[in-house]
């Protein structure tokens with residue numbers, strides 16, 4: 458197995474320590490790889506729209522007008538929550554939250570386990586319900602009245618997100634890993650389902666290889682595919698984050714396509730036929746030829762096959778809550794996210810979303826066939 462070493466940083470913050478990433482030229486075997494009240498007639502006074510968040514325009518450029526949503530406008534329905542009445546508004550914003558490592562203490566790209574649990578509790582208490590990327594893209598979210606969708610994203614496939622423990626010869630999900638903590642939370646809150654998006658690295662160093670290899674953090678290399686399969690079986694979705702976290706702006710079109718095709722191939726190897734619909738850009742860096750982030754191909758000399766990829770959604774690393782898929786300016790090709798790590802607070806974004814204005818939250822009318830407008 459040919460290998461060469463590169464130095465890269467994990468995601469975008471300046472203070473991140475450099476870590477080395479191992480390029481593995483992987484073999485074909487690996488790579489072939491809400492509370493309800495009756496409806497009332499009040500309307501919430503409209504607020505004065507706030508100026509757009511400065512990062513929004515950058516993260517989600519104006520898209521050409523798209524076909525109007527299939528859903529028809531709905532009758533107004535009102536609901537209340539512990540924080541007050543919420544008027545349905547299915548053109549409002551949806552947070553796409555982004556976690557990296559879930560470890561002992563907060564830091565750059567790290568949240569503590571206690572904080573991770575607290576963030577889940579806060580999202581639940583404030584009326585958020587997890588949805589999948591495919592439901593956003595297909596406009597098929599089924600969110601109870603008064604509630605707001607949230608898309609969880611987990612980047613970098615570290616063991617901290619998903620560890621196995623061997624107990625009496627059986628593999629069990631480590632209850633202290635992010636997947637263990639999330640599944641435990643869902644068990645206690647049956648109105649939440651196992652939904653969320655894991656943006657995977659199949660072959661990066663330091664165990665960032667489908668959640669751990671080579672004994673790192675006690676994780677065996679042969680457990681990698683089982684983990685990816687387990688996530689898909691639970692109802693989570695899988696997303697590309699390149700082969701080994703390459704800075705896509707630095708490479709030729711050929712290398713960009715190899716990184717993306719092999720990232721998608723590795724997922725296909727674990728879950729045959731899996732349709733990878735999303736790409737999280739490492740560091741939020743676009744390839745010079747942006748079109749290659751969405752579509753491309755790479756010829757695998759081992760299997761003598763051309764491997765194609767098609768990403769309908771591309772994620773940035775920041776930018777605030779995303780537009781609703783029913784908003785004519787929804788642009789899945791550049792989705793902003795809400796990164797959660799040391800120095801950032803979930804409540805800051807959620808507080809803004811509870812105010813009228815550009816970031817006002819999406820609030821479901823509870824009817825999949827209508828689009829509630831404020």
Ligand SMILES: [Zn+2]
Nearest residue numbers: 468612613739
């Ligand atoms: Zn990353």
